[in-house]
Amino acid sequence: MRFATRATTVLLLSLAACGGGDDSLTGTNNNGGNNNGGSGPMSATVAGAAWSAPTPAAVYSQSVLSVAGIDLTRGITISFAVPATAPGTFSTAFNNPSGGIAIISNGATGQTWATYTQGGTGSVVVTTLQAHRAVGTFAFTGALSSGTGTITVTNGKFDVTF
Numbered sequence: 316m317r318f319a320t321r322a323t324t325v326l327l328l329s330l331a332a333c334g335g336g337d338d339s340l341t342g343t344n345n346n347g348g349n350n351n352g353g354s355g356p357m358s359a360t361v362a363g364a365a366w367s368a369p370t371p372a373a374v375y376s377q378s379v380l381s382v383a384g385i386d387l388t389r390g391i392t393i394s395f396a397v398p399a400t401a402p403g404t405f406s407t408a409f410n411n412p413s414g415g416i417a418i419i420s421n422g423a424t425g426q427t428w429a430t431y432t433q434g435g436t437g438s439v440v441v442t443t444l445q446a447h448r449a450v451g452t453f454a455f456t457g458a459l460s461s462g463t464g465t466i467t468v469t470n471g472k473f474d475v476t477f
Contacts, residue, residue, distance in 0.1 A: 417435075
């Protein structure tokens with residue numbers, strides 16, 4: 316529970332940083348716009364449709380990697396936090412022992428889906444973790460936080476600095 320509280324705090328800080336500004340929390344594309352074939356420093360497929368965040372926020376603090384991005388066209392935010400001290404695969408599934416979480420929010424409808432609720436599954440694969448950069452992939456199914464239903468995020472990629 317302690318990790319979940321800390322991860323949620325880091326996620327909220329990351330989301331606040333997504334609003335723009337020129338501070339050190341705002342992630343940037345560190346590879347010349349390539350993002351491993353994606354269309355931005357953070358991209359994915361959400362419920363079958365393309366999603367891209369041109370300026371995601373990233374924080375790496377106390378061995379927790381937290382990344383959040385918003386697709387300004389669609390008003391959809393994706394964020395995740397995982398305990399990472401080295402590259403690897405980190406679960407975001409419901410009741411996972413590491414405490415990793417992923418959240419997707421739709422600003423237009425006010426709906427939020429999360430992996431920390433019953434029915435949530437997924438993982439984040441960190442392929443590069445350096446002092447000021449993280450690269451990897453993510454995929455998850457989030458369960459609606461109030462009500463029933465799920466949303467699927469596939470083909471997620473990120474390349475961020477912090």
